[in-house]
Amino acid sequence: MGRISAVGYLIALTASVLAGCAESDTAQPVSERSGVAEVRQPRTVSRAPEPDGPPACGDLGVPADSPDCRLRSRDPVGLAFTVRRTTVDGRTDATIEVTGPDGAATQTLAERDIRHPSDPSLRDLDGDGREELIVPLHLATPNTRYAVYHASGAATELRRAGELTGVAIDTTADGYVASTARDAQLSWAVGFWRFADDVLTPVVTARVRLDTDGTRITDSTCTVVDAGGLSDTELPSLVEARERFCTEPVVLRILRG
Structure with missing residues (x-):
């Protein structure tokens, strides 16, 4: 019974991530302080x-x-x-x-x-x-x-x-491209990318792990690994990178379920 509930919870979480991506596509322009990229009017x-x-x-x-x-x-x-x-x-x-x-x-x-x-x-x-x-x-x-x-x-x-x-592609307020992929039943990888000379270049990856009791999240962790572009962020270490990227809205959406 617990396994069935966990699967149902995971489906709901995936739907939440996709819904968040859809909302970001249709949202009206907001300031960068809200954590959402400003939509430019063509x-x-x-x-x-x-x-x-x-x-x-x-x-x-x-x-x-x-x-x-x-x-x-x-x-x-x-x-x-x-x-x-x-x-x-x-x-x-x-x-x-x-x-x-x-x-x-x-x-x-x-x-x-x-x-x-x-x-x-x-x-x-x-x-x-x-x-x-x-x-x-x-x-x-x-x-x-x-x-x-x-x-x-x-x-x-x-x-x-x-x-x-991934299951979703987002844009951050700082111009990063974020791809959210599900690694396993309760783990996710959010890759942050930049365009460099018209080429997608990986920067860092935020890895999110969720723990549940079958019906709700009981604990969650977020770590950041260097995907090859940490030095371009001007962040001195992975500790600062974790503080920066684990608080991105696209990551918080997963952590909060």
Whole structure:
């Protein structure tokens, strides 16, 4: 009976983490002192009329309804993305045609051997005013693997910055990209990343462990390990890093259940 209750509790906790991510996407701008990244309002750009074509892409992490879909960025550059997928013998390949606001093609992106296809999404992950293209590669339970494409400034071509894995992707007030992954039944790993020269670079990882009596959290711990970028944070040691990153809202969401 206790094991069933624990499983039910874990499902509820995962739903809470995902719900927190969804709320961060729709929240209105707030100050950095609240711990949530400020949402920047994009300026209006001149765009070509929407052509006839595939439907708009759906929600990130939801199985695709159509093999083809399209997206348009709301940032100042205003790129459009047409996603086309083909599946042969259970293997799905995707090509994404990128066009500028004038309708002219700028590049074509490709991802191969996608498992359980889900529609791509656009989000400004680092708060620089440009939206990243997030392409689900392997939709799984509990963690999904994503390819992330990034461009800086007024660039019209995106670069494949790397991959993230987890149940949720968040943005911190300081511009870190946070990927929340479930390691085991009661443990989580929250990776903090930065874009360096258009490449996703790991900084630190916060590891969270929960203890329960089958119905509620009885204890929790958070530790931080250097993922290769601790020296770039200007924090002198892992002790200070723990004080800094274990108090991030994305981590507190797990600790508080």
